[in-house]
Amino acid sequence: MGHAGCQKCIRQGDPISPLLFVLIMEYLHRYLGTLNSNSEFHYHPKCKKLKITHICFADDLLLFSRGDVESVKGLMQKFNEFSAATGLKANPSKCRIYFGGTSVIDQANIKEVTSYGLGQLPFKYLGVPLSSRKLTIHQCQPLIDRMLAKIQHWSTKFLSYAGRTQLVQSTLLAITNYWTQVFPLPKKIIHRVEALCKNFLWSGKATGKRALVAWDKVCDPHNAGGLNITALDCWNKATFAKLLWNLHKKEDKLWIRWLDAYYMKGVDIMQWQMKQDCSWIFKSIMKKRDMIRCSPYWMKSLNDNSFSTRKMYTELRGDRADMNWRKLFYQNYARPRARFILWLTVLGRIPTKDRLGRIGIHTDGKCSACDQPETVLHLFFDCSFTQQIWTKVLTWLGYQIQRRDWSREWQWIMEETAKKGWKRCLLKMVVAETIYHVWQYRNERVFGNTNQTMNIDERIKIMVMIRGQHKRKLAEHLDVEHMLIK
DSSP states (O other), rough: OOOOOOOOOTTTTTHHHHHHHHHHHHHHHHHHGGGGGGGTTTOOOTTTTTTOOOOETTTEEOOOOOOHHHHHHHHHHHHHHHHHHHHHOGGGGOOOOOOOOOHHHHHHHHHHHHEEEEESSSSSEEEEESSSOOOOTTTGGGHHHHHHHHHHHHTTSSSHHHHHHHHHIIHHHHHHHHHHTSSSHHHHHHHHHHHHHHHHHSSSSSSOOOOOSOHHHHHHHGTSSSSOOOOOOHHHHHHHHHHHHHHHHOOTSSSHHHHHHIIITTTTTOOOOOOOTTTHHHHHHHHHHHTTTHHHHHHHHHHHHHHHHHHHHHHHOOOOOOOTTTGGGOOOOOOOOHHHHHHHHHTTOOHHHHHHHTTTOOOOOOOOOTBOOHHHHIIIIHHHHHHHHHHHHHHHOOOOOOOOOOHHHHHHHHHHHTTTSSSHHHHHHHHHHHHHHHHHHHHHHHHHHHOOOOOOHHHHHHHHHHHHHHHHHHHEEEETTTEEEE
């Protein structure tokens, strides 16, 4: 083995760098494997059956051996020879050595051999804490701190409800999802994470105002009237059901082979009797066994030889009744912020003056357009100002309807939007944009920021045209230049 000289180097970020690194790590893996022929080297007691000397992920490396000087010397000799050949050297200031059941004298001798500092459990590896004991609230604090840092950065931006919903789903819960696939999170941490998501959704800050819709309702699927945001408690259970399924089916994975070698010893995981000396994470996995043993989806996944965490999560959430207005949101190409306000409206959670009065907030209680009592029904349908807007936009779509009470009007909208066809897609957009523009106009009047440059019905038509022209099945029916429906 010698040192290969070179004249030119690869810069950081070069596409070939990962490939070369994998090849070098494969060489390290094979070179450490030669320790098996060293009579003075002894494997770690929990690694001997599988002859494990190391675990590597990218540039993070864990080395294992028995806690005696000769074994550590043999391990370090191989690693130092690898470093001399490749130029990849470990930074001693960033390396730590962890002991278990080793005498103080042996610890001092081993530290002298390695020149590494003494480490203590838990320590952070791949972004999560590794601990031999059940995860504590304090150890989960980095998760909360990371979420708070994101929220504090976003709180300076002017985000709509729809924008915040997207950030909760794509970023905040994505951060948590990584943890839930590794650990059973404490209940208190789950409540804290959901509180942060809820506060950010309704106020844009970590500490917020009263929620307009209960969080459990927000987590319902779209067909049941929710936003389909993940409920962490059920998701954590579903991810551990996935780990259990892997134990039952994926026999080729290293961690499963290790558990089988030291715990199950060939016994089927669904029949195996859990022992008291198992690790806390393994016990958490086994506790889910009795919960899902008779689950219909679990039985189906065993027959199909495939498992979906999302489908298991859906089953754990339970059945949710479909809303009769759910099709109003299917293939609705209105702006996300308009669909969100429409969602609040159909749930009856939009903060009109009568609703504000019921929760103790004093207002004059009058509609800003006609001085009648402001309710959801009045503001969006019964007000003479709103009726004119509905008449204009529906006539523009080609609908000629007579004035009816709210219940019949809403029933007609539900029946019409449940039908198929391009015209029904336009109607869904018009309904969402009309509700949104009326609510926006109401807020401008209430807070004294009215700055109308055109009629509301014209603004609705323009928005429908802009959104519709980007959809192939709608664009051919729109005359954008003349603002007409073909």
